[in-house]
Amino acid sequence: xxxxxxxxxxxxxxxxxxxxxxxxxxxxxxxxxxxxxxxxxxxxxxxxxxxxxxxxxxxxxxxxxxxxxxxxxxxxxxxxxxxxxxxxxxxxxxxxxxxxxxxxxxxxxxxxxxxxxxxxxxxxxxxxxxxxxxxxxxxxxxxxxxxxxxxxxxxxxxxxxxxxxxxxxxxxxxxxxxxxxxxxxxxxxxxxxxxxxxxxxxxxxxxxxxxxxxxxxxxxxxxxxxxxxxxxxxxxxxxxxxxxxxxxxxxxxxxxxxxxxxxxxxxxxxxxxxxxxxxxxxxxxxxxxxxxxxxxxxxxxxxxxxxxxxxxxxxxxxxxxxxxxxxxxxxxxxxxxxxxxxxxxxxxxxxxxx
Numbered sequence: 001x002x003x004x005x006x007x008x009x010x011x012x013x014x015x016x017x018x019x020x021x022x023x024x025x026x027x028x029x030x031x032x033x034x035x036x037x038x039x040x041x042x043x044x045x046x047x048x049x050x051x052x053x054x055x056x057x058x059x060x061x062x063x064x065x066x067x068x069x070x071x072x073x074x075x076x077x078x079x080x081x082x083x084x085x086x087x088x089x090x091x092x093x094x095x096x097x098x099x100x101x102x103x104x105x106x107x108x109x110x111x112x113x114x115x116x117x118x119x120x121x122x123x124x125x126x127x128x129x130x131x132x133x134x135x136x137x138x139x140x141x142x143x144x145x146x147x148x149x150x151x152x153x154x155x156x157x158x159x160x161x162x163x164x165x166x167x168x169x170x171x172x173x174x175x176x177x178x179x180x181x182x183x184x185x186x187x188x189x190x191x192x193x194x195x196x197x198x199x200x201x202x203x204x205x206x207x208x209x210x211x212x213x214x215x216x217x218x219x220x221x222x223x224x225x226x227x228x229x230x231x232x233x234x235x236x237x238x239x240x241x242x243x244x245x246x247x248x249x250x251x252x253x254x255x256x257x258x259x260x261x262x263x264x265x266x267x268x269x270x271x272x273x274x275x276x277x278x279x280x281x282x283x284x285x286x287x288x289x290x291x292x293x294x295x296x297x298x299x300x301x302x303x304x305x306x307x308x309x310x311x312x313x314x315x316x317x318x319x320x321x322x323x324x325x326x327x328x329x330x331x332x333x334x335x336x337x338x339x340x341x342x343x344x345x346x347x348x349x350x351x352x353x354x
Contacts, residue, residue, distance in 0.1 A: 001224065001225050001226055001288065001289065001290075002223055002224065002225065003220055003222070003223050003224075003225055003307050004223075004307075005225075005320065006225070006306065006307050006308070006311050006312055006315065007306045007307050008306050008324070008327050008328070008331070009331070010306060010331065010337060011331065014331065014334060014335070014336060014337045014341075015155055015156075015159075015336075015337050015338055015341070016336035016337060016338060016339070016340040016341040016342075017156050017159050017160055017340060018165075018169070018340055019169050019188060019340040020189075020336075020342070022191055022193075023041070023188060023189050023190060023191040023194075024040070024041045024042040024044075024189060024190065024191050024193065024194040025040060025041070025042065026040065026041045026189050026336075026341075026342045026343055027039070027040055027041075027335055027336070027342040027343070028040050028041045028043060028044070028189075028342065028343050028344065028345055029326065029329070029330055029335060029342070029343070029344040029345070030043075030047055030344075030345045031318065031322070031326055031344060031345065031346050031347065032347045032349060033318075033322070033347070033348065033349035034319075034321075034322045034325060036325075036326060036329055038333060039345075041189040041190075041194065041343055042193075042194060042197075044194065044197075044198060044300075044345070045194075045197045045198055045200070045201040045203070047345060048198065048201060048203050048256070049201060049202060049203070050201065050202030050203070051202070051248070051251060051252065051253035051254065052202075052203050052204070052253055052254045052256060053203070053204045053205070053206055053244065053245065053248040053253055053254065053255055053256065054198070054203060054204070054205050054206070054256050054257075054258050054300075055206050055208060055245070055255065055256065055257040055258060055262045055263075055266055056172075056174060056187060056205055056206065056207050056208070056258050056262065057172075057184040057187060057207075057208060057209065057210050057212075057258070057259055057261045057262045057265070058172070058174050058175060058176050058177055058207040058208070058209055059175065059177055059178075059179060059180040059184060059209050059210060059211050059212060059261075060171065060175035060176055060177055060178040060179065060180060061150065061151070061170055061171055061175065061180045061181065061182065061183050061212075062087065062144060062148070062178055062179070062180070062181065063144055063145055063147075063148030063149055063150055063151075063167065064086050064087040064088075064148060064150075064151045064181045065084070065085070065086050065148060065149045065150065065151045065152075065162065066084070066085045066086075066087070066114050066118075066144075066147060066148050066149075067082070067083075067084055067085075067114070067149075068082075068083055068085065068112045068113050068114035068115075068119075069081065069082055069083065069112065069113050070083045070105075070106065070110050070111070070112045071110065071111045071112070071113065072107070072110050081105070083100055083101070083102070083106075083112060084100065084101045085098050085099070085100050085112065085114075085120075085131070086098060086099045086100075086151055086181065086214065087131075087148075087181065088128075088181060088213065088214055089179070089181075089211070089213065089234075090179075091130065094132065094136070095123055095124070095130045095131060095132045096120075096130065096131050096132075096133065097128050097129065097130055098128075098129045098130070098131050099129065099214065100129050103129060106122050106125065106129065107122065107125075108122050108123065108124065108125060109121065109122060110122045112131070114143075114147045115146065115147040116142075116143040116144075116146035116147040117134075117135070117143055118133065118134065118135060118140075118143040118144065118147050119133070119134045120132060120133045120134070141178070149161070149162040149163075149166070150162045150166040150167055150170045150171075151181050151182065151214070152166060152170065152339075153182065153217055153338065153339050154217055155305075155338060156338075156339065156340065169188070169340070170183050170188070170339075171183065171188075172184065172187040172188060172190065173190060173191060173192065173195075174187075174190075174207065177209045177211075179209075179211035179234070180210075180211045180212040180213075181212065181213060181214050182212040182213065182214065182216050182217070182339075183212065183339065184210070184212060184258070184259040184261045184262065185259065185302050185338075185339040185340070186258050186259035186260075186300050186301045186302050186343055187258050187259055188339075188340075189343050190258075204244070204248065204253075206241045206244045206245060207241065208235065208236065208237050208238075208241050208262055208265050208266065209235055209236045209265075210233055210234070210235035210236075210261045210262065210264065210265040210283075211233055211234050211235070212233060212261050213231055213232075213233045215230075215231025215232075215233070216231070216233075216310075218231060219307065219308075220307055220308065220309060225288055225312060226288065228286060228309065229284070229286075230284040230285065230286040230309065231284065232282040232283065232284040233261075233264075233282065233283060233284075234281070234282050234283075235265040235268070235279075235280070235281070235282075235283055236279070236280040237265065237266065237269040237276065237277075237278055237279045237280070238278055239278040241276075241278075242269070242276040242277050242278045242279075245266070245276040245295065246275055246276050249274065249275070249276075249295070254297040254298060255295050255296060255297050255298075256296075256297060256298040256299065256300065257296060257299055257300075258300045258301075259300070259301055260299070260301055260304075260310050260313055260314075263287075263296055263299055263301075263313070264283060264285050264287065264313075265283060266295055266296065267285060267287065267293065267294055267295065267296060268283040268285045270294035270295040271294070272294065273294075274294050274295050276295060286309060287309075287312070287313040287316050288309070288312040288313070288315070288316055289312065289315050289316045289319075289320055290316065291316045293316075293317065296317070297347070298345065298346060298347040298348075299314065299317055299345075299346045300343060300344070300345050300346075301314060301343065301344055301346065302337075302338065302339065302341050302342070302343055302344070303327065303330055303335060303336075303337045303338065303341055303342065303343075303344065304338070305338065311323070314344075314346060317346060317348060318346055318348060319348075326344065330342075330344075
């Protein structure tokens with residue numbers, strides 16, 4: 001299974017840099033097996049029904065991109081230089097792992113000043129940059145919200161800087177568990193009117209948490225994709241969430257994760273027989289063609305980058321040839337791609353009903 005098997009040509013102008021407004025007005029490519037229909041996200045109540053359960057990732061994206069100045073003592077006195085920092089995740093000792101540009105000039109003991117009274121000390125470089133901030137708890141959260149910018153994906157950040165609008169646009173309406181540095185982007189299409197319409201239709205919802213990390217944007221660099229090593233991300237399926245999914249399966253309903261993050265988490269937590277159990281920890285599950293899905297019946301997801309692990313995941317669900325046809329259709333019909341783009345609702349034929 002070669003990396004080039006998951007390549008396709010995407011016109012630059014189809015990469016979305018802003019989301020659709022309102023959220024549920026985005027286009028939706030509905031696929032059942034190899035049959036496609038052009039719809040909109042607000043059509044979801046017509047495509048789902050009583051007994052269906054949507055699995056939603058309730059992670060909350062932090063404004064993890066910071067711009068500041070680093071300080072160092074030298075023979076000429078105290079000197080400074082600009083630096084850009086992207087926070088990754090908090091560590092057990094209270095420090096944060098982070099990325100920095102430029103990293104090579106940082107040294108342990110240096111301080112970095114940001115806006116809103118936020119500063120950090122470089123406490124480690126081996127195994128990656130670690131920073132210790134001068135604030136903690138609610139004071140840290142408040143300063144970060146004021147000083148930080150949303151960590152937009154590289155393909156958007158290359159076209160424009162993040163702004164205040166992204167703090168709303170790049171966050172789901174149900175975000176509550178802070179810790180992600182990238183959004184579960186299929187969930188960005190939901191607004192309150194759509195949620196109410198789905199509830200009226202008899203669709204149920206279950207919340208799980210997977211803190212999406214910056215590794216989600218790392219490219220696959222090996223030619224034999226089966227040798228690729230996935231980054232790890234922390235997630236949790238509560239006992240309540242597991243019980244809700246088990247009840248849906250027992251009643252013959254469909255389990256439909258919204259986004260690849262929710263899918264990867266529930267497939268990690270599911271038992272071989274398809275039953276769900278409570279689970280918490282780091283998952284580095286890599287799903288590519290040949291994978292046997294344990295609990296997933298369908299998937300709502302955006303359109304993914306060429307040669308990406310997420311394109312491999314949807315190929316595993318739908319089949320490689322079907323995904324190639326679906327993406328060719330999406331390009332021809334000028335669907336908008338990637339994080340702020342349009343969506344797809346994917347069902348292998350075996351899972352279709354209604």
